[in-house]
Amino acid sequence: MLVGLDASRALRNQATGTEYYSCSVIQQIMQQAPQHEYRLYSRPALSAYFDLPHQRVNISSRHLWTHLGLSHELRKNPPDVLFIPAHTLPIPIALAPPQRNGKAMRSLVTIHDIGYRHFPKAHPWRQRLYLEFSTWLSARFASHLIVDSIATRDDVARFYSVPFPKMTVAYPGPIPLASISEDDITQTHTKWHIDRPYVLYVGTLQPRKNIARLIAAWQKVSEQWASTANKPPHLASKPLLILAGKAGWGRIDIAAQIAQHQIARDVLVTGYISELEKSALMRGAQAFAFPSLYEGFGFPVLEAQSVGVPVVCSNTSSLPEVVGHSALTVDVLSVEAISHGLWQALTDLPTRTRLCEAGLRNVQHFDWQTCAQQILEVMAGE
Numbered sequence: 001m002l003v004g005l006d007a008s009r010a011l012r013n014q015a016t017g018t019e020y021y022s023c024s025v026i027q028q029i030m031q032q033a034p035q036h037e038y039r040l041y042s043r044p045a046l047s048a049y050f051d052l053p054h055q056r057v058n059i060s061s062r063h064l065w066t067h068l069g070l071s072h073e074l075r076k077n078p079p080d081v082l083f084i085p086a087h088t089l090p091i092p093i094a095l096a097p098p099q100r101n102g103k104a105m106r107s108l109v110t111i112h113d114i115g116y117r118h119f120p121k122a123h124p125w126r127q128r129l130y131l132e133f134s135t136w137l138s139a140r141f142a143s144h145l146i147v148d149s150i151a152t153r154d155d156v157a158r159f160y161s162v163p164f165p166k167m168t169v170a171y172p173g174p175i176p177l178a179s180i181s182e183d184d185i186t187q188t189h190t191k192w193h194i195d196r197p198y199v200l201y202v203g204t205l206q207p208r209k210n211i212a213r214l215i216a217a218w219q220k221v222s223e224q225w226a227s228t229a230n231k232p233p234h235l236a237s238k239p240l241l242i243l244a245g246k247a248g249w250g251r252i253d254i255a256a257q258i259a260q261h262q263i264a265r266d267v268l269v270t271g272y273i274s275e276l277e278k279s280a281l282m283r284g285a286q287a288f289a290f291p292s293l294y295e296g297f298g299f300p301v302l303e304a305q306s307v308g309v310p311v312v313c314s315n316t317s318s319l320p321e322v323v324g325h326s327a328l329t330v331d332v333l334s335v336e337a338i339s340h341g342l343w344q345a346l347t348d349l350p351t352r353t354r355l356c357e358a359g360l361r362n363v364q365h366f367d368w369q370t371c372a373q374q375i376l377e378v379m380a381g382e
Helices: 017-032 065-076 091-095 125-141 150-160 182-191 211-227 254-260 275-284 299-306 319-323 335-347 349-363 368-381
Strands: 002-006 037-042 055-058 081-084 106-111 144-147 167-169 198-202 240-244 267-271 287-290 311-314 328-330
Touching: 002 017, 002 065, 017 037, 017 368, 065 091, 081 368, 091 125, 106 125, 106 368, 125 150, 144 150, 144 368, 150 167, 167 368, 182 275, 198 211, 198 275, 198 299, 198 335, 211 240, 211 254, 211 335, 240 275, 254 267, 275 299, 287 299, 287 335, 299 311, 299 319, 299 349, 311 319, 311 335, 319 328, 328 335, 335 349
Parallel strands: 002 037, 002 081, 037 055, 081 106, 106 144, 144 167, 198 240, 198 287, 240 267, 287 311, 311 328
Antiparallel strands: none
């Protein structure tokens, strides 16, 4: 079987979850089923990370890479099946699949989330319209859909009337943190003058991530620390909230929010961080906060749990499904609930121990090998 793989999202200088997903799942698919022939489609630079024998097709189309460049290549020389891990079907291919050996090319597309339906104001209107159209196109014309969670599957069924048999839930694996030394941790802490315990948030700074409520909740945590007489030894110094990540569209005025709550000395905003810096900050955190309003999966919670950091996250969308009982899930529309969860994760030692141990076990439930195997089974069974 000739398998076409859209690798256009597997290479980005500042990789996000979808880029990690693309790279990891493509590599695992090729490793687990070497009996197939693979053809990778990408922009001119293809990663040496894909080290198995395969065909590489570099498509240099500058505009509408998917709908013009990839579409032209597929029409000219189609595979038996096309897998798109993080984007959408080319419009011409969706409407009229090319033929190979007398059979129409089959297509699998991963849909990661439908967050724009739940929180439309968190996206520019042009982006929202494109997300709406591209998801509808894949839902309507792809041979089969891969989804990251039951929550996403249910959303796709609800909003696009896709029957469950047309979808397969294939949980992604965790994103491994970079291997670092104690010196790396020290240098990272020195860079931002971090000299006290901290709670960490990692992700894009945008409205959907609920940053405004997290900042408001942190004011309450700071006040509670100040009014607590018997502080646990690891909180002898006033804790810090670190917001790490690049700014997204529609971002809140974080500086104004921090000033409003008068906690400028208790919140650090780092901007974009490297993989090494993320690993260092994760490993040194007292707790990880992820009160996002909506997630299709939520890679950061598994990253934190993989190094034994207690997690406080949303009780909405896919997050309860991903963490089970291994994290504190809170009502993300309630500042009081978020602050209570953070305080408990910081100060309640039995809870901290339970979360650390349960988190490490929870991460073991997710792996890229199983994810790829499920996708391969769909390819073979279609």
